[in-house]
Amino acid sequence: MGEGIALQIETTRLRLREMTLEDAPAMGAIWGDAETMRWYPRALTREEIEEWIGRQMSRYPSGTGLLGMVLKETAELIGDCGPTWQEVDGVAEVEIGYHVHRAHQGRGYATEAARQARDYGFTELGRESVISLIRPENGPSRRVAEKNGMMLERVIFWRGYDHCVYRVQREAAA
Numbered sequence: 708m709g710e711g712i713a714l715q716i717e718t719t720r721l722r723l724r725e726m727t728l729e730d731a732p733a734m735g736a737i738w739g740d741a742e743t744m745r746w747y748p749r750a751l752t753r754e755e756i757e758e759w760i761g762r763q764m765s766r767y768p769s770g771t772g773l774l775g776m777v778l779k780e781t782a783e784l785i786g787d788c789g790p791t792w793q794e795v796d797g798v799a800e801v802e803i804g805y806h807v808h809r810a811h812q813g814r815g816y817a818t819e820a821a822r823q824a825r826d827y828g829f830t831e832l833g834r835e836s837v838i839s840l841i842r843p844e845n846g847p848s849r850r851v852a853e854k855n856g857m858m859l860e861r862v863i864f865w866r867g868y869d870h871c872v873y874r875v876q877r878e879a880a881a
């Protein structure tokens with residue numbers, strides 16, 4: 708990703724765009740919500756959400772990072788999705804992550820965004836495969852991974868919890 712080029716991914720209903728600290732209040736309704744974050748150690752405070760957005764902003768120049776998920780119809784920020792580098796058993800992998808505001812779940816938005824992020828991983832990042840790391844109990848997220856063409860590869864202990872490694876190969880997604 709060249710200097711000064713904003714990372715942006717379009718889908719039929721969504722625009723995935725780089726976040727700024729101004730997005731902290733909207734992201735607070737997601738990352739600060741205990742129910743949405745039940746598969747994470749805990750919900751984030753406002754300060755932690757700003758740190759988290761700052762971490763994504765530092766990833767953008769290299770063409771990765773979780774992007775704000777904006778509903779084209781209303782311009783509302785309803786979640787995030789995008790590719791990030793994660794180290795899994797000592798191997799650098801591109802992971803597709805997604806989080807959607809509770810009021811907007813179940814409408815296919817995560818799947819729609821994840822498919823484009825997956826293809827971005829193949830075309831722009833040149834990956835042969837991309838993964839998603841998901842707690843075994845997280846049924847909705849596992850379903851999104853399956854709808855994204857991914858298959859369960861193995862279960863690993865990662866960041867203090869068991870995680871399913873879901874993977875899709877470039878040729879399988881074509």
Ligand SMILES: CC(C)(COP(=O)(O)OP(=O)(O)OC[C@H]1O[C@@H](n2cnc3c(N)ncnc32)[C@H](O)[C@@H]1OP(=O)(O)O)[C@@H](O)C(=O)NCCC(=O)NCCS
Nearest residue numbers: 743805806807812813814815816817818841846847848850
């Ligand atoms: C995971 C998440 C992003 C999915 O977002 P979404 O926009 O609702 O996803 P989609 O609508 O594209 O797909 C959800 C699928 O899960 C299914 N689902 C819902 N509840 C489920 C459950 N308890 N068990 C299994 N599948 C379930 C839905 O039926 C749907 O599948 P379908 O289209 O075959 O009916 C959302 O639930 C979320 O933000 N969760 C909290 C954050 C999180 O855990 N993120 C993932 C971290 S790995």
